[in-house]
Amino acid sequence: MSNPTGNIPPTGTSPSGNPTTGGSAPAGGSGTPAATGSTGASAKAKATVGSSNITFVERLIADPTWPSTLILDLSEGNWFEWSRRVTLINERCAVPKYLKGTLACPDPTTDPDAHEIWGTNDTALRAFMLVHMTSDEFEYASPFDTSHAVFETLLFFFFFFLKPSVRNGQDELNILSFYL
Numbered sequence: 289m290s291n292p293t294g295n296i297p298p299t300g301t302s303p304s305g306n307p308t309t310g311g312s313a314p315a316g317g318s319g320t321p322a323a324t325g326s327t328g329a330s331a332k333a334k335a336t337v338g339s340s341n342i343t344f345v346e347r348l349i350a351d352p353t354w355p356s357t358l359i360l361d362l363s364e365g366n367w368f369e370w371s372r373r374v375t376l377i378n379e380r381c382a383v384p385k386y387l388k389g390t391l392a393c394p395d396p397t398t399d400p401d402a403h404e405i406w407g408t409n410d411t412a413l414r415a416f417m418l419v420h421m422t423s424d425e426f427e428y429a430s431p432f433d434t435s436h437a438v439f440e441t442l443l444f445f446f447f448f449f450l451k452p453s454v455r456n457g458q459d460e461l462n463i464l465s466f467y468l
Contacts, residue, residue: 333346333347334404334408335405336405337402338402339395339398339399344394344405344406345405346405346408347381347382349381349409349412349413349416351416354420358373358420360417360420360425360442361421361422361424361425362425362446363424367442367443370421371442371443374387374417374420378413381413383409386409386410386434386436387413387436387439389440391406394406410434410435413435414434414438417435417438417439425442428442429441
């Protein structure tokens with residue numbers, strides 16, 4: 289397929305012309321990127337503008353570069369590496385307000401589409417985190433129903449229940465301010 293501009297690859301392809309396995313494309317409104325499918329075919333992401341003029345776009349929460357050996361184990365002290373990677377994927381997928389808890393779930397009565405997209409994105413992010421932790425951490429975190437609550441619970445547990453030696457002697461206030 290030819291591209292008259294020579295600069296922009298056709299939808300669903302990489303700059304080299306190969307099918308994409310993820311990525312983003314402009315969604316309009318707030319300029320929030322929309323995720324494409326992971327099957328190699330172009331996928332149309334659901335999008336809507338909520339009553340508060342916020343554009344909600346359905347996201348694919350995945351990271352093929354996530355190390356297979358990086359499983360959160362708070363007793364091993366790998367919180368910093370795990371949470372750093374979760375934070376980065378959260379930002380790369382353009383959903384940082386979900387993890388921080390600063391984007392409220394839209395009302396299902398007044399914004400049913402935005403409510404559904406918010407729920408899908410938050411569930412995907414929550415599931416991504418839960419898959420990348422030990423059974424002990426899963427049992428502790430899984431009862432919480434949002435990605436923010438899962439992350440905040442693990443952060444709280446790490447800083448207030450583990451021995452200081454596991455925290456590597458980090459300054460708790462500086463670290464807490466980074467995550468919250």
